[in-house]
Amino acid sequence: KETVGNSRIWEVHLTLTDTNDPELAALTCRIREELCGSTPLQRLGHLMITVGDFNQAEEICNRLLENICSDDDRIHIYHQLGLLSAGQDQYTDAATFYEKSLEIKQKTLPEDHLSLATSYNNLGGVYQKKGEYLKAHEFYEKALHIKMKTVDANDLACATSYNNIGSVYYDMADYSKTIELYNKALQIFETHLPRNHPS
Template sequence: MHTVFRVLEIKQMAENSRLWEVQLTITDDNDPQLSALTNRIKEEVQGSTGWHRMGQLMFKVGHFDQTEELYQELLKNASTDSDRAHIYHQLGYLKDQQGKYQKTVKFYEKSLEIKRKTLPEDDASLTPTYSNIGVVYYNMGEYSKALEFYEKSLKIREISMPPNHHDLATSYNK
């Protein structure tokens, strides 16, 4: 682990001053609060690389502009179709959370386009993207388009999952 400090106190040096005094204490590897925090972050933030995990963390704390900037940079440097599809999917999710549905659909469809070039039409990993596009169209009030994507997701799930799988039940609920 890198050097981590705990903030003890922060106080302004003088009234109307732009200088602040920050008192720190160094933590050690046996600090239980630091260990608990580190473990929790590892559980919450998933990703194939440190940069992907950083994007997830920035998203979770609400730094949407920085998250998008990072994902756009990752997209420029992505070396595989799988990475590009994943990053487009993440950008779609980001735009969905911002309520920018037109952009959301474009990112999800770009992810889907890449996935469909490399995967069979009935591959189970296509279902989250189909479902998410359906949700976006539903939120936009375009119910017939939403149904079209829900049905595509359901069809794949019926083929690829056992009849009692919880994801299949979720599909029936939409």
């Protein structure tokens, strides 16, 4: 929580967990891997989005945007602003931020770079939320295409794509395709994630 009278100082209470619990250790490790950012402030912004503190996350992202000069950092902050907007159901704004991130990536990265798949995936999610299922499907397929070229077919990244494409088929009432893709995703998730993972 913020300390009284100073919005730049936070009081954090830590609780010791059982270090001998292998499932908890695996979950903690996975959450650390999922928080991205090249600086502690970027990781804090991502954490604030994850826990739903959107006002704090937006403040952090805007402060970071004012002070960045590298394309990598700009990509990351636009991505976080997209996550932030999507988390608040502001899908048009989210698409705008994701597109800005994607534009920089397309100028600076090879066309089959895994980071492009992340942008396509995020855009797919936004368009799915907006009810634009064909456009969502197109972006999800682009993401899967890159993933299939860059990682093993049984990688978690592919499972996420199968799951996302399956959810679009569900929204379009094509339940046989939905089941097929969800089963593919589930097989991969069960292989790689601890039983107590939220996915």
